[in-house]
Amino acid sequence: MKAETERTADEVKHLKACINDLISVVALPAVWSGGEPSQIVSTLFDVLLSMLGLEFVYARLKDPFGGAPIDMVRVAQSRNLAAQPQDVGRALNPWLGDDPHASPLVVRNPIGDGDVSIAPCRLGLHAEIGVLVAGSRRADFPTKTERLLLDIAANQAAIGLQDARLLNEQRRVAEELDQRVAQRTRELAAVNEELREEIAERKRAEEKLRRSEAYLAEAERLAHVGSSAFDVATRTIVHFSQEHFRLFGLDPEAGMPSFEVARQRIHPEDRDRILETFNRAVNERKDFEADHRTVLPDGTIKYVHVIAHPAFNASGDLVEYVGTVMDLTERKEADEKLREAQAELAHVSRVTTLGEMAASIAHEVDQPLSGVVINANACLRFLTGATQNLDEVRDGLQAIARDGRRASDVIGRIRALARRTMTEKELLSINDVIREVVGLAEGEARRTRARLRTDLAGDLPRVLGDRVQLQQVVLNLLLNGLDAMQGVVGRPRELVISTQREASDRVRVAVQDSGSGIDPQLALRIFDPFYTTKSSGLGMGLSISRSIIEQHDGRLWAVPNDGPGTTFHFTV
Amino acid sequence: MQPRMAETQAIVFVVDDDASVREALERLVRSAGLRVEAFASAEEFLTRPKADAPSCLVLDVQLPDLNGLDLQRRMVDANADIPIVFITGHGDIPTTVRAMKAGAVEFLTKPLVEGDVLESIRQAIARDRAARDHHAATARLRARYASLTPREEEVMAWVVSGLLNKHIAGELGISEETVKVHRGHVMRKMGADSLAGLVRMSERLGIPHRRKP
Numbered sequence: 101m102k103a104e105t106e107r108t109a110d111e112v113k114h115l116k117a118c119i120n121d122l123i124s125v126v127a128l129p130a131v132w133s134g135g136e137p138s139q140i141v142s143t144l145f146d147v148l149l150s151m152l153g154l155e156f157v158y159a160r161l162k163d164p165f166g167g168a169p170i171d172m173v174r175v176a177q178s179r180n181l182a183a184q185p186q187d188v189g190r191a192l193n194p195w196l197g198d199d200p201h202a203s204p205l206v207v208r209n210p211i212g213d214g215d216v217s218i219a220p221c222r223l224g225l226h227a228e229i230g231v232l233v234a235g236s237r238r239a240d241f242p243t244k245t246e247r248l249l250l251d252i253a254a255n256q257a258a259i260g261l262q263d264a265r266l267l268n269e270q271r272r273v274a275e276e277l278d279q280r281v282a283q284r285t286r287e288l289a290a291v292n293e294e295l296r297e298e299i300a301e302r303k304r305a306e307e308k309l310r311r312s313e314a315y316l317a318e319a320e321r322l323a324h325v326g327s328s329a330f331d332v333a334t335r336t337i338v339h340f341s342q343e344h345f346r347l348f349g350l351d352p353e354a355g356m357p358s359f360e361v362a363r364q365r366i367h368p369e370d371r372d373r374i375l376e377t378f379n380r381a382v383n384e385r386k387d388f389e390a391d392h393r394t395v396l397p398d399g400t401i402k403y404v405h406v407i408a409h410p411a412f413n414a415s416g417d418l419v420e421y422v423g424t425v426m427d428l429t430e431r432k433e434a435d436e437k438l439r440e441a442q443a444e445l446a447h448v449s450r451v452t453t454l455g456e457m458a459a460s461i462a463h464e465v466d467q468p469l470s471g472v473v474i475n476a477n478a479c480l481r482f483l484t485g486a487t488q489n490l491d492e493v494r495d496g497l498q499a500i501a502r503d504g505r506r507a508s509d510v511i512g513r514i515r516a517l518a519r520r521t522m523t524e525k526e527l528l529s530i531n532d533v534i535r536e537v538v539g540l541a542e543g544e545a546r547r548t549r550a551r552l553r554t555d556l557a558g559d560l561p562r563v564l565g566d567r568v569q570l571q572q573v574v575l576n577l578l579l580n581g582l583d584a585m586q587g588v589v590g591r592p593r594e595l596v597i598s599t600q601r602e603a604s605d606r607v608r609v610a611v612q613d614s615g616s617g618i619d620p621q622l623a624l625r626i627f628d629p630f631y632t633t634k635s636s637g638l639g640m641g642l643s644i645s646r647s648i649i650e651q652h653d654g655r656l657w658a659v660p661n662d663g664p665g666t667t668f669h670f671t672v
Numbered sequence: 673m674q675p676r677m678a679e680t681q682a683i684v685f686v687v688d689d690d691a692s693v694r695e696a697l698e699r700l701v702r703s704a705g706l707r708v709e710a711f712a713s714a715e716e717f718l719t720r721p722k723a724d725a726p727s728c729l730v731l732d733v734q735l736p737d738l739n740g741l742d743l744q745r746r747m748v749d750a751n752a753d754i755p756i757v758f759i760t761g762h763g764d765i766p767t768t769v770r771a772m773k774a775g776a777v778e779f780l781t782k783p784l785v786e787g788d789v790l791e792s793i794r795q796a797i798a799r800d801r802a803a804r805d806h807h808a809a810t811a812r813l814r815a816r817y818a819s820l821t822p823r824e825e826e827v828m829a830w831v832v833s834g835l836l837n838k839h840i841a842g843e844l845g846i847s848e849e850t851v852k853v854h855r856g857h858v859m860r861k862m863g864a865d866s867l868a869g870l871v872r873m874s875e876r877l878g879i880p881h882r883r884k885p
Contacts, residue, residue: 471692477786
């Protein structure tokens with residue numbers, strides 16, 4: 101009974117110890133919480149060594165990322181010896197994969213002499229965490245209770261290690277996430293900064309562009325020059341500056357005008373010509389330049405000069421025409437006023453010249469009129485009496501008709517020259533112009549006892565000119581030539597007016613005298629206004645003649661002859 | 673002297689560079705029943721042989737090559753002058769005076785009056801005819817005078833100077849009778865019917881009077 105009781109008391113004592121150990125083991129996770137795997141294993145080793153009175157505890161932990169496993173070992177303090185975990189691992193290796201319940205296993209003590217009983221336990225259901233091996237010098241190790249404690253401890257450790265691993269993983273992920281977020285944030289910040297820079301730059305550029313455009317618009321307005329661009333493929337206007345809108349009388353608010361709308365603004369008389377010229381330029385891929393008028397909605401007419409040049413892309417295709425349009429209206433108006441003043445001056449000069457020629461012109465009219473009167477009297481006498489002769493009467497009447505025409509021709513020429521006209525250009529024969537003037541000046545030539553000779557080329561093109569003004573020029577040169585020969589004694593006073601064809605359908609007229617010539621020192625001044633060597637006259641003749649010829653896109657100049665005298669040339 | 677041609681009918685020369693006026697004048701002259709020859713320049717006219725008929729020249733003062741006054745002067749110099757009727761567009765007095773002094777018959781200004789022109793032409797021809805007659809008579813006289821002997825010329829010179837025969841005989845150292853014979857020859861050869869006639873002839877010939885020493 102006593103034995104019974106003692107046994108029962110031992111049993112109770114043993115059970116109590118077991119329960120205490122169990123509670124210690126079950127309490128382990130609370131200690132481990134948040135710990136590192138090495139701490140967990142270290143705590144586990146301490147608990148198992150002291151609780152089970154072990155020789156050693158060994159663990160091999162698998163690397164969750166597939167690296168080399170980690171060996172750890174703890175030896176009982178009483179042994180006071182340091183063991184190399186790898187050496188222990190190598191010694192225990194044959195049993196590490198074994199069924200942990202095939203105990204007791206007796207092996208050579210990996211850390212000392214003799215044999216030890218070992219109890220391997222899986223960490224994790226399939227030893228995915230690793231393996232734990234407890235070694236004891238007791239032959240009965242492990243007992244059932246010890247096995248239970250070992251299993252529970254191993255299980256708890258597996259859970260703890262698993263948690264630690266997860267925690268580690270979470271930390272790692274979180275860390276990486278933090279890093280990535282930080283990296284991304286840095287990147288974003290950089291991009292953001294770049295964007296901000298870019299936006300600021302763009303704003304500055306826009307501001308610059310806006311100012312530049314404003315300056316350009318102001319400059320265009322001041323210069324009366326507009327600019328435009330025309331897309332050739334789509335035949336659309338892709339750019340029209342403010343001034344261009346203004347010059348075409350179009351509203352900028354209405355957007356880019358269509359080609360047709362812009363075309364309608366061109367003066368109807370110019371429209372076809374301009375379009376044809378432009379199309380030709382496009383076909384030939386060449387520059388385009390033309391003058392035309394625009395008609396504004398209020399009927400105002402503007403004169404513009406257009407220049408455009410083709411723009412090509414990298415592959416050499418014609419893409420668009422970029423051009424300018426210049427307002428010439430004010431210049432035209434000024435030109436018109438100048439032309440009016442010049443025409444007025446030319447008229448005054450003509451009338452003055454005619455006045456100076458009055459005596460010789462009267463003679464030119466008197467001559468045929470004398471002929472008429474004398475012929476008429478002769479005819480009357482031939483009609484009756486002793487000398488009656490009807491043939492003579494017929495001839496006489498024909499002469500009268502001819503002389504009458506001659507007188508009226510002279511008067512017609514004078515009237516034409518005296519008329520106050522605006523410039524009227526027509527296609528005319530320069531030879532006819534010269535003949536008419538010679539017809540007027542013959543009296544003057546006779547008065548100054550000079551011979552007037554013409555040498556007119558037969559193959560001259562017709563030239564565009566103002567008949568009256570060109571007559572004025574020829575008359576002026578002719579009278580100057582006669583005047584220059586007034587003092588000539590001992591050689592013939594001959595004035596030769598000749599014409600010849602020049603290049604590009606132009607005509608050159610030369611008036612050659614055999615006079616005293618021009619003093620070389622004065623040669624440059626003869627075309628100046630109010631310069632004269634004569635006692636009569638305005639001194640405007642050559643000045644006016646030169647401006648008339650320049651208005652005909654020609655040139656008037658004087659050349660000394662090889663012999664005596666001067667030759668004046670002009671081209672039209 | 674130009675070679676002579678068989679021209680007896682009066683002839684009118686017209687020199688004018690203006691065709692209208694020239695032809696009209698030609699026609700007018702023809703209508704008066706006169707012969708006419710026209711020239712466009714003075715030079716052209718000067719190359720024409722002098723006409724052996726009463727003639728006159730109708731001349732434009734203003735000619736391009738040689739003006740009317742120059743032509744007139746050249747004709748006078750060449751002793752080939754014929755009466756000139758000047759025509760001018762504008763009668764300026766100095767020119768007129770010079771022309772008239774140089775022997776112009778008339779100075780007509782335009783517009784020409786047909787009656788004046790023809791009248792002037794008639795006068796000019798009449799004057800030329802008279803001048804020609806006068807010239808012809810003088811020429812005949814010179815021929816007679818040329819037929820005298822030197823002694824007869826001497827006697828004639830003293831006779832027309834008014835000396836009596838005996839004084840002439842004394843001057844020449846010959847007899848009065850011989851003087852009478854010479855004087856008779858002179859009267860006959862010269863065709864003089866009186867002393868007065870002979871005196872007129874001597875004046876016409878330009879024989880100077882002799883004075884008693």
